[in-house]
């Protein structure tokens with residue numbers, strides 16, 4: 001039995017080197033994926049004035065304008081990954097949420113920032129109701145209401 | 155241990171002093187088990203919110219497109235002035251197979267071609283982060299409707315120039331829904347199997363905020379290059395390619411495997427060079 | 443020891459042991475699964491199953507590998523050794539659940555046989571970072587499997603304890619394979635340093651215990667006996683050997699246990715016929731030398747197991763001159779009766 005005992009000691013002497021070396025090398029070998037700039041519309045053409053903002057866990061939605069309030073934008077920041085197969089934004093034709101009576105603003109996809117032009121003709125409206133709609137499941141995901149969206153809040 | 159105490163397993167009970175010691179050991183082991191269970195569970199990465207609608211069939215109507223990958227282009231509801239938005243849904247097969255096999259079967263069965271026709275597919279949706287796929291399975295009797303005529307609504311095509319990107323080649327079925335984690339080394343073998351099975355490979359790129367872009371991969375001639383990709387799946391690679399946007403997917407045309415290089419491995423010794431980037435949509439830097 | 447084999451010879455101790463194993467496993471799985479579900483509710487059932495069983499198996503593996511050296515360092519741990527094989531089979535069962543389910547999850551429903559896919563999918567055998575880690579897990583599982591199926595005493599006897607023990611030393615290789623399976627696998631995704639530190643801490647603990655136990659054994663084996671007289675070596679003063687206990691001496695590479703029983707000294711070969719347990723660390727119970735590992739018994743004066751058992755070990759001659767113990771390292775054939783030496 002003695003050779004067996006000796007073998008145990010030999011094995012563990014070898015393991016005392018191999019295990020730590022293997023673990024440390026394995027750790028160093030963890031590959032790293034370099035972050036890159038993404039292919040998305042740049043923030044450069046954002047209008048400078050933020051009129052109103054609505055915060056949600058998953059997104060931040062703002063109405064933007066220029067200094068003279070002649071042009072309008074809807075800025076949509078997707079903070080988390082969408083959990084719906086599709087998501088399009090409509091400006092609702094009051095009072096319902098029916099897309100057929102609404103105006104399509106655009107579709108949002110991956111996390112990141114989206115900017116949509118809003119028509120200047122809206123400037124008079126006292127209420128802007130946005131509907132986030134999943135047309136695959138034919139279901140309203142969320143509705144967002146801005147009061148007096150095209151005026152500075154008093 | 156005093157001389158009188160001696161343990162043998164076949165005795166009905168261990169002697170008092172020994173039993174006390176063993177009780178201590180058992181308490182230590184219980185604490186070890188509890189801390190290990192809690193720490194290991196807590197330290198895992200967050201799993202993605204990707205969804206696979208397992209067991210739930212959905213009918214999707216749209217235009218079937220053979221190119222760039224078998225997919226169905228679904229339109230959103232028309233708005234008051236008749237506008238709509240589109241969503242291109244790549245198709246995947248059952249298990250670890252792409253859609254080509256089952257599409258070929260369906261075409262043979264119906265004795266027609268599907269390309270550019272309006273079809274209704276019944277299948278299982280999977281989606282995450284703005285991308286949606288549909289699994290079509292023979293057992294679900296997937297093709298419910300097909301138009302006779304070809305619809306001529308070509309995709310909106312935009313040349314984006316040559317780009318240099320660093321990212322990871324994924325199998326989209328697992329990443330966008332079926333498995334968590336559906337990327338990286340633990341998932342590598344599965345991704346290899348899926349892509350070898352004809353699943354359209356997707357190139358995943360992220361920025362420092364964790365936001366991502368997803369691209370489709372074809373060779374320079376627009377053919378699948380699944381077989382060649384086998385050895386560089388699910389690890390960081392850099393590639394150079396011609397990028398062309400087709401509606402809501404961008405295709406990377408890669409002119410041969412020498413345009414793809416591994417970047418992973420012993421990364422801690424590497425400097426983080428900032429030049430592996432891709433330009434922004436309007437002004438693509440042709441980094442040749 | 444038994445003349446015929448039963449699947450498991452149950453007794454109260456084994457039952458307590460097994461209930462404890464079951465309790466530990468249940469507690470671990472319950473905690474891992476429920477904590478993951480609470481803080482990470484997006485987890486899939488498959489991943490939960492794969493990860494909870496694999497981590498439990500590795501936890502058990504550490505305990506299994508620690509028991510041996512702990513017993514050599516302190517006999518108080520011996521009750522843990524008695525039923526270690528049940529712990530081993532339990533560990534294998536969880537590792538099998540993990541491996542089997544991984545093979546299904548990652549290789550089934552594809553264009554190749556899942557077991558072929560295991561070896562032809564990732565073929566980066568020449569790269570360290572991209573190495574096919576699942577193959578490492580597979581070979582570890584294969585070793586655990588061979589150990590689990592040969593764990594019964596039936597195999598021990600048929601393979602001879604020597605071969606059996608050698609086979610079971612492959613568990614160290616399996617442990618190394620598992621460590622690298624984790625380091626080159628999931629750690630490349632779950633790259634949290636906490637995991638690496640846990641793995642490293644486990645390895646360092648095991649290495650330390652084994653090296654400590656090994657050097658303790660070595661000291662015993664290295665002891666030199668220089669006084670020789672007519673083939674007898676002087677080993678120790680007679681009063682150093684307690685009643686019903688023994689001291690072990692290693693002469694000419696063989697370990698001999700010198701037992702004191704009813705004011706007489708008897709010497710037998712130290713190696714138990716069952717699994718090579720150290721008979722000299724045992725005790726005399728009901729007139730029989732009893733092995734500390736699993737309780738096989740031998741009569742001090744002839745090295746034979748009491749009937750109906752048939753095990754026999756070699757015996758040696760021992761004598762006492764002026765209160766000093768002299769031992770003759772030439773063995774008598776197994777089971778030879780020797781008179782022993784009377785203590786004045």
Ligand code: HEM
Pocket residue numbers: 334335340341489492493494496497499500503537540541542544545548576578579580581582583586620623624627628
């Ligand atoms: C055929 C054999 C095996 C296969 C195919 C296999 C496969 C895998 C895979 C794919 C993973 C990554 C899973 C994930 O995404 O989390 C993994 C992880 C792991 N494996 Fe194995 N494995 C095998 C055997 C073993 C054995 C025998 C052990 C040790 C007892 C083991 C211990 C682990 C551990 C601790 C992890 C990390 C935790 C986890 O991710 O589950 N594996 N294995």
Ligand code: FES
Pocket residue numbers: 714715716717718719720733734735736737738
């Ligand atoms: S080794 Fe098992 S009883 Fe001695």
